[in-house]
Amino acid sequence: MNFGDSSDSVIQVTGLRRRYGPAAGRTSKPGIPAGERSGRAGKQAKQGFEAVRGIDFSVVRGELFALLGTNGAGKTSTVELLEGLAAPTGGQVRVLGHDPYAERSKVRSRIGVMLQEGGFPSELTVAETVQMWAGCTSGARPVDEALGLVKLAGRRDVRVKQLSGGERRRLDLALALLGRPEVLFLDEPTTGLDTEARRDTWELVRELRDGGTTVVLTTHYLEEAEELADRLAIMHRGRIATSGRVADVVAAHPSQISFELPPGFMVGDLPPLAELGVTGHESGPGGTVRLRTQELQRAATGLLVWARDKGIELRGLDVRSASLEEAFLQIAKGLEDGE
Template sequence: MIEVESVRRRYGGFEAVKGISFEVRSGELFALLGTNGAGKTTTMDLIAGFGRPDGGSVRVLGCDPYTERSSIRPRLGIMLQEGGLPPDLTVTESAAMWAGTLTDPRPVAEALEMVQLRHREQVFVRQLSGGERRRLDLALAVMGRPSVLLLDEPTTGLDPESRRNAWQMVRGLLAGGVTVLLTTHYLDEAQELADRIAIMHDGEIVTSGSTAEVVARHPARISFHLPAGVRLPDLPGLQDQVPEPGVRAEHVALRTRDLQLTLTELLIWARRHDVELAGLDARQASLEEAFLAVADTEKVPS
């Protein structure tokens, strides 16, 4: 549904996007993550047809979104970071105005109900909170019954309940066959919704795949308190050196590429030697750790 191939984009002497490639399959949600200034919004603008890449190609529904925008516009929904709606129109007037630009719009009341704004339909846009404006932007993005939906930071400013409602709405759209490209700074949002993700840094895609695949490229962690005077054995699968315990209870933090193997050997050893591992905690790496590794400019395997 979306194909990005070796795309580059310059602004004067600054290269914002440096030859990235990815595809978004029919009916999936693909999340584009990255640090501030990584190139996410520039990439989204090129896919929306707001600009032409300086190198490479972009295809949406088989068409060039810049030169063939009229062909894909009826099937494309777009939610930008800033909606820019006229402040002196009411919510209903804004939605009706937008519906007039669409080929087969949802009824205004239906679109507003999807984002829980029916009770605010006669309120002026200037009187809406920031979160309510984002919800109105989302309503307009889905009003045209899109096949492809581009969401650029859609839940910024939303309270937790509104975020959950937005997630539920997006899940419903996915279940109906809509393809979604999402940018977000909320890692829990990407982990909750995305089939696949890509993490950008400095104009490049550093790592991509399913959330599980991206997280699996980082070591798991085991931590506990070791009694004074007790020394750990050599354990399999460790990435880091085992800390030497001191004369008092020592907090030990291990990193391993094989959590099950390392943890099994640790527990067997502790049972055989009657050692209590106080505060034992074992967990796989998180998406946050994968993201922070990119933010720290660490290059992880793709």
């Protein structure tokens, strides 16, 4: 699959913006004295907030695209525009070839949406809730099929108010899948789930993707994005800081080797670090040393050969490739430091 080919794009976003509150330069209502009008306009402009600041990306058919970022980065605001829940302040978004807000009727029956929080009538049973939702969904799955997908069949006759938080999230997902969507939006889908339920959800999402469903995922669980995503974008303060295939985003950040220096040894006693491909190092308490490198095998081999020749043991030795979590934290820290 060529993820860079926009000709097969199911989602196309160009220059997308979303602003909350008044735009800069807006004046107050006519009839207010000029001096007061000017003062109020300045106050309103300051009160406005641009959550999404001109972003571009595309998602192709059958791809799982993760949108990541810290709180307030603009992820949910972006996804709400893709879902057609609001109109953009600027720019353009197309889902399945249509404007999801202006042409909602052409898009809604073809997408599934799992919001961060669902609102269910508490006195209805699980099955009654799904049946009610099915009445508003074109080509809905049978109730038991939908519940079986999320392993809630055994709770079909339980009232919604008696469900745990994790079970409610699974019910949210069942409703999002009712219409066999071509495009599925998942906003923090595994919040509140235990480890087993989270893994089950991951497996279901993989099956949906492998069956041709296009998935857009937002999550705070970076392990989740690393496990599931084909590509991702990391947002920061309304803009996309970096994007690409998961492996490429991770590979752009250094691997790490950490260990404890034996008593009597100092960092200067190590072999020349630059010759091992080490790009940086830190010393910590208890003689702990952390090395950063883009050439993990070369650095680890050189270090272990040196320790063997010296007849010493490197206690607490930890050799690891960069993870998405580490890449995310480095990107976020770099952006904050640069502001």
